[in-house]
Amino acid sequence: MTNKKRVGIILNVSVYDKLQHVAVRYGMTVNSLMAYILGQWADGFDVKEKLTDKVIQETKQILSEVVKEEMKKINESKS
Numbered sequence: 001m002t003n004k005k006r007v008g009i010i011l012n013v014s015v016y017d018k019l020q021h022v023a024v025r026y027g028m029t030v031n032s033l034m035a036y037i038l039g040q041w042a043d044g045f046d047v048k049e050k051l052t053d054k055v056i057q058e059t060k061q062i063l064s065e066v067v068k069e070e071m072k073k074i075n076e077s078k079s
Contacts, residue, residue, distance in 0.1 A: 009034075 011019070016030065023033040 019030050019033055023030045
């Protein structure tokens with residue numbers, strides 16, 4: 001059993017030609033270049049998504065603390 005999947009895409013001829021030019025420069029096929037490009041993009045996307053989630057959680061925590069402090073001030077001023 002293989003751990004690979006085939007994906008079919010249709011490209012504009014000018015985009016394909018650019019990819020072919022780059023692939024030749026690196027001694028690769030267009031298919032290999034595309035697999036490399038997509039793999040790098042997916043890895044980067046995953047890292048950015050995890051970082052974004054972490055920043056959102058930290059921001060929520062900070063905002064929660066600010067709201068609690070402000071509510072405390074409001075309640076103390078009413079007393």
